Amino acid sequence: MGTTVFERQPTDRDVVVASLADTVLKPFWLDDVEAAERLTLAGDIEADLAIVGGGYTGLWTAVQAKERDPKRRVVVVEARTVGWAASGRNGGFCEPSLTHGYENGMSRWPDEMDELERLGIQNIDEIERTVKRYGMDVNFERTGSLTVAVEPHQVAQLTGDSVMDAAAIQARVKSPTYLAGESDGGATALVHPAKLAYELARVATELGVTIYENSPVLGLAAGPVVRTAQGAVKASKVVLATNAFPSLLLRNALMTVPVYDYSLVTEPLTDAQLESIGWKGREGIADMGNQFHYYRLTPDNRILFGGYDAIYHAGGKIKKSYEDRPESFELLASHFFTTFPQLVGLRFTHRWAGVIDSCSRFCAFFGVARAGSVAYAAGFTGLGVGASRFAAAVMLDLLAGEETERTRLKMVKDRPLPFPPEPIATVGVNMVRWSMSRADRNGGKRNVLLKTLDAMGMGFDS
Numbered sequence: 001m002g003t004t005v006f007e008r009q010p011t012d013r014d015v016v017v018a019s020l021a022d023t024v025l026k027p028f029w030l031d032d033v034e035a036a037e038r039l040t041l042a043g044d045i046e047a048d049l050a051i052v053g054g055g056y057t058g059l060w061t062a063v064q065a066k067e068r069d070p071k072r073r074v075v076v077v078e079a080r081t082v083g084w085a086a087s088g089r090n091g092g093f094c095e096p097s098l099t100h101g102y103e104n105g106m107s108r109w110p111d112e113m114d115e116l117e118r119l120g121i122q123n124i125d126e127i128e129r130t131v132k133r134y135g136m137d138v139n140f141e142r143t144g145s146l147t148v149a150v151e152p153h154q155v156a157q158l159t160g161d162s163v164m165d166a167a168a169i170q171a172r173v174k175s176p177t178y179l180a181g182e183s184d185g186g187a188t189a190l191v192h193p194a195k196l197a198y199e200l201a202r203v204a205t206e207l208g209v210t211i212y213e214n215s216p217v218l219g220l221a222a223g224p225v226v227r228t229a230q231g232a233v234k235a236s237k238v239v240l241a242t243n244a245f246p247s248l249l250l251r252n253a254l255m256t257v258p259v260y261d262y263s264l265v266t267e268p269l270t271d272a273q274l275e276s277i278g279w280k281g282r283e284g285i286a287d288m289g290n291q292f293h294y295y296r297l298t299p300d301n302r303i304l305f306g307g308y309d310a311i312y313h314a315g316g317k318i319k320k321s322y323e324d325r326p327e328s329f330e331l332l333a334s335h336f337f338t339t340f341p342q343l344v345g346l347r348f349t350h351r352w353a354g355v356i357d358s359c360s361r362f363c364a365f366f367g368v369a370r371a372g373s374v375a376y377a378a379g380f381t382g383l384g385v386g387a388s389r390f391a392a393a394v395m396l397d398l399l400a401g402e403e404t405e406r407t408r409l410k411m412v413k414d415r416p417l418p419f420p421p422e423p424i425a426t427v428g429v430n431m432v433r434w435s436m437s438r439a440d441r442n443g444g445k446r447n448v449l450l451k452t453l454d455a456m457g458m459g460f461d462s
């Protein structure tokens with residue numbers, strides 16, 4: 001079996017260790033935001049719409065619910081604080097795709113792909129308009145993104161209109177690992193993820209939404225009633241926006257598995273260091289392969305470098321202790337300097353991890369329960385910054401009982417296949433991870449297990 005470029009051109013261990021020596025275990029983005037004072041839910045209240053979860057999905061639902069009907073009484077009930085989870089610690093790639101990439105969508109809903117692409121662009125344009133309308137300070141940069149091939153077999157997988165050869169892609173961003181690349185034509189935007197969550201919360205509050213924090217919802221009673229340890233909301237409608245966390249609906253218990261994704265951020269680059277890598281277009285970048293890295297410049301010219309390892313911890317639990325995984329951070333640091341050897345000596349300042357809600361179709365699924373009074377969306381599988389706004393609109397359509405261009409989609413009506421229960425899930429996920437890693441070292445060739453899962457429309461991704 002072959003190797004990857006990151007193994008053929010490894011970084012000296014001393015360089016890796018020194019680069020990580022002073023990191024703090026904290027999402028870099030949270031340094032730039034200040035928490036607002038918010039109430040804890042206490043006592044019994046009533047609302048027209050109760051939203052469980054204060055990440056992008058819940059907050060986009062709150063904002064759009066108020067925009068559709070300003071008189072509606074809307075509350076958000078959040079277990080901890082707004083944006084503390086995936087929404088405050090992601091890469092900030094706000095991509096138009098609603099289907100976790102074109103190929104994944106095409107393999108599942110070929111007849112709908114034109115429509116899904118159109119709705120995806122419309123969604124990101126709406127995000128941009130919302131940012132402008134409310135003066136949201138979220139460092140929204142419509143830079144576009146680059147996909148880069150770093151192995152010979154990946155070059156052949158680039159088939160779009162804007163493929164660049166090695167010289168052309170290296171003229172954009174100087175990495176000796178790049179063999180070819182492709183631009184998305186400027187569709188993707190980059191955002192400051194934590195600011196996006198905080199600004200959505202600010203806008204929702206200004207529109208009249210009440211956000212309760214430190215109020216974990218323990219159950220969903222008939223009514224529907226959203227119940228916490230100290231209070232309850234009796235609502236006409238409920239939205240569940242709980243992402244990778246245990247669903248309040250039994251039917252969704254096996255629909256997602258929590259997968260940990262790891263990230264590093266460097267200290268700010270000097271002008272000379274920036275000059276050495278080019279990257280004048282500030283595009284978001286992802287390399288190819290089943291295990292891939294994503295990276296971008298921050299507003300203050302650091303480099304965020306994340307991905308590659310997608311770790312499912314046996315038992316499928318979410319635990320703070322899983323966020324510090326030295327072997328994943330060392331791997332990322334090593335791959336970073338393989339990508340940019342001219343930056344050896346640069347130090348990382350922050351290391352962190354977050355949980356992704358992986359589902360077997362790799363993009364969000366939707367539905368209603370309790371006679372149409374409860375709507376849910378989950379399963380973004382690592383691509384929810386843009387898609388969460390679309391998911392919020394779908395849930396509001398479903399609760400209104402309206403047939404819209406969104407609710408007519410097969411992509412919205414279909415449900416993914418569930419994962420098997422534990423302990424089979426752990427064995428299965430690890431076999432798939434091993435197979436994907438093997439394919440990356442084997443010219444992209446997929447083994448029998450991956451081909452079988454492909455044929456079933458099922459898989460595991462980050």
Ligand SMILES: Cc1cc2nc3c(=O)[nH]c(=O)nc-3n(C[C@H](O)[C@H](O)[C@H](O)COP(=O)(O)OP(=O)(O)OC[C@H]3O[C@@H](n4cnc5c(N)ncnc54)[C@H](O)[C@@H]3O)c2cc1C
Binds near residue numbers: 058077380381387
């Ligand atoms: C490291 C990392 C990098 C990523 N990079 C990208 C990227 O570059 N681009 C992209 O598109 N996507 C990315 N993603 C995915 C993206 O961040 C998510 O898809 C998106 O943030 C999901 O938003 P959400 O509101 O559904 O979930 P979350 O942000 O996880 O919010 C869910 C909220 O629900 C709350 N909650 C759960 N259960 C309860 C309960 N019982 N009671 C009350 N509250 C509850 C939680 O406390 C949490 O605040 C990344 C994810 C990670 C972890």
